[in-house]
Amino acid sequence: MxxxxxxxxxxxxxxxxxxxxxxxxxxxxxxxxxxxxxxxxxxxxxxxxxxxxxxxxxxxxxxxxxxxxxxxxxxxxxxxxxxxxxxxxxxxxxxxxxxxxxxxxxxxxxxxxxxxxxxxxxxxxxxxxxxxxxxxxxxxxxxxxxTLMSGKRKVRQARFLTADQTAHFLAAGLRGDGSDTASRPAASERDYAYGLLLAATGLRREEGALLLDNEIPPLAGIPHDGVHVFDRTGKMGFTRSIYVTAEVAKAIDLYRQTERIALVRRHQSSLRNHRRQGRLLVVDGLTRLRGQPAVIMNGHARPTLAMTDEDRARAVRILEDGCIEPLGLFVARGLPPVLAYWNELFSDARDRVFELGGPNRPPAHISVTPHTLRHTFAVTMLAGLMQEGQHRAGDPYLLLANPVLTVKELLGHHSIAATYHYLYAAETWQGEVPRALRSLAAGLVGHTTQDPHPSVQHRYVEEEA
DNA sequence: TCAGGATGTGATTGGCCGAT
DNA sequence: ATCGGCCAATCACATCCTGA
Incomplete structure (x- = not known):
């Protein structure tokens, strides 16, 4: 038939x-x-x-x-x-x-x-x-x-953490500060950098997981008082600008210079195997196109913005010495870890933070997931921008800057309606976050005043020997 | 043996469009 | 011009499978 x-x-x-x-x-x-x-x-x-x-x-x-x-x-x-x-x-x-x-x-x-x-x-x-x-x-x-389903609609509410709770979750949960060595994540600086990136940029789980190494410049490439901006295509093919501050770049640099180098080196054989099986997308090199990161494929420069998530997960380039270098920023066995890894990481981190207790433990009704960090970013930014607006209410230029519209752009919402879901939470939270805007990323960062972190340095010195 | 893939399914997000 | 319902797209997580 x-x-x-x-x-x-x-x-x-x-x-x-x-x-x-x-x-x-x-x-x-x-x-x-x-x-x-x-x-x-x-x-x-x-x-x-x-x-x-x-x-x-x-x-x-x-x-x-x-x-x-x-x-x-x-x-x-x-x-x-x-x-x-x-x-x-x-x-x-x-x-x-x-x-x-x-x-x-x-x-x-x-x-x-x-x-x-x-x-x-x-x-x-x-x-x-x-x-x-x-x-x-x-x-x-x-x-x-x-009418089968009407009249029972639930009110949506944003689930977010305070700055202190977020900082604690990143450090104690994702990096494993305060836990014994055995139960810490195998690549704790990578996991910390990932969480910090989500919390400080509002990226979605997958958008962050499949960032490319050349999309985040080294710390030296970031203006001192400013931010680095690049574009990322997200859900529904909607493109927005991502703002990276020096604090985030610093944490990522630390991961790059220690764990990432070691992971890529350690899993060369696995990468070679992938290559034999034809599972890799080999690009000719990296470049920039109109200020945006790009890759060279078949002699043409192609902005990384246009790369699909599937390509990002398997893109590599061959270095002069024959080593296979993944394009992805976050790597596990040579290539970016599968999504299940990040889920499990957050699950472990929740357990660790729960066991540690303390005043900055996230509230019991919130199960912290990658998306919770996005909520947190949205609410913090909204509250901060609204606060800033109050302080400078006489400034005519600020009349043009609507906090909700600003956050809508930052999160890459197609419609303002989605951003309004966060508004109620931000209004009620405003008084508690006086310096949210200025200190967002700074407040999230733990140890970068004395980095690299002693324990990390120690581990990798040993491994080199 | 075990990381990671495949599969199954519950829960949440957010674009879109029509009613007001 | 705004708001809320509809519903596809996505997130989240558990379990089982598989190949290096």
């Missing part, structure tokens, strides 16, 4: 118990049409749509089986073992089914999750109506509103 449609590899099909597709024809038809019309990415069709729709289908079939079993005076199990799952298609779903499904799922998952799930389902039924598969949409609606 579907042989003539030219299906892509890995296209998902829902099949009945017996392996046929007769019972879920419309469901499969919907998935095919959605793919053909490029309604969603194939990845998302597999990841969400087929998944949610199939779960609803199972639920509806079970409901029907339950009814039929009662009519026959049998238990559900007995009836199912004889008759199997009823071959009901999704188009047979009733309003009662949806309400029952909602009530069942509500006990199992968060509201936001179910809300997201329902949007997948409602998309199917709207299409089914358009195509004439069903005459009325089983989703209860009032005007344009989907």
């Amino acid at each position: 579907f042989d003539d449609r030219g299906l892509p590899d890995g296209f998902p099909f829902v099949v009945d118990d017996d392996g046929g597709v007769s019972g879920c024809r419309y469901l499969n038809q919907y998935l095919l049409d959605a793919n053909e019309q490029r309604a969603f990415d194939l990845v998302n069709i597999r990841r969400f749509h087929v998944y949610h729709l199939a779960r609803l289908l199972r639920f509806v079939r079970r409901q029907r089986a339950q009814c039929l079993a009662e009519l026959a005076g049998q238990s559900l199990e007995d009836w199912m073992s004889v008759n199997g799952e009823p071959r009901i298609d999704l188009t047979q779903t009733t309003r009662q089914d949806l309400i029952g499904y909602r009530d069942g799922r509500q006990g199992a998952v968060e509201f936001t999750t179910l809300d997201t799930e329902m949007s997948c389902l409602s998309s199917f039924f709207r299409y089914a109506v358009t195509m004439g598969w069903i005459s009325t949409n089983p989703f209860p609606r009032w005007g344009n509103r989907n």
Whole structure:
């Protein structure tokens, strides 16, 4: 039935118990049409749509089986073992089914999750109506509103840390200050630099993890009282400017000169192996294009801004002595660590900070993740900018500078609405952060007055010997 | 043997668009 | 011009698998 449609590899099909597709024809038809019309990415069709729709289908079939079993005076199990799952298609779903499904799922998952799930389902039924598969949409609606899920919306709130809590989390959690050597991260300066970078720039987890080495200049390349600016493409392909202060550059330099050199050297054989397998993207060299970092590929300079995250994770260049040098700033076994690494690092850091206790332990209701640092950056910057505005209210130039718009640009939000989510938190926090703007990065940095950190220097001196 | 990949799924973010 | 709902995109994390 579907042989003539030219299906892509890995296209998902829902099949009945017996392996046929007769019972879920419309469901499969919907998935095919959605793919053909490029309604969603194939990845998302597999990841969400087929998944949610199939779960609803199972639920509806079970409901029907339950009814039929009662009519026959049998238990559900007995009836199912004889008759199997009823071959009901999704188009047979009733309003009662949806309400029952909602009530069942509500006990199992968060509201936001179910809300997201329902949007997948409602998309199917709207299409089914358009195509004439069903005459009325089983989703209860009032005007344009989907009343199945309305009236229960949760208020979103930003989860952020104070400057002291952030500094403590970076030092004690990510770098492992105060923990014994065995339980410290293997590359503690790398992990610290990563956390500091997120907290001081508001980069997202992945944006920070796949930064390139030449996108952050050495400390010497940063103006004394100023900041270094470069562009980074983020979520939804939206580009924004990232501001790097001297404090951040200093922490990154320390990591570069110690752990990064050692890691790259130690994993040359692994990199060579990757290269043999053709898994690397070998560029000819580094350069700059109109002031922005760039790579040379096939004789052409290409701004790093245009590189995809996949390319960033596997890009290397060959040095004159034959060594393979990854382009990524943060490296593990020669290449940037997988995302799971950063998740685990934060998980370990939470445990460490929890065990240490102390006045700067993050509040219990906040689970610190890379995104928490982004929230923290946003709220701190908002509060700082608003405070600054109050002090200098007479300055006519400042009338042009709206703090919310400024932070919107810094975070790379496409719309101001997203930034407003943070506004409430910033207003209530304003009094507690008098010097937030001026001292943001400075307040986050721990030991750089006497770096390199003695323990790090010691470790790597030993290793060289 | 173990880091890292693959897979599964719950939770959150934020672009977009229509109603007001 | 603004606001809130819709819902795709992304984050987060657990578990199982695999190849060097």
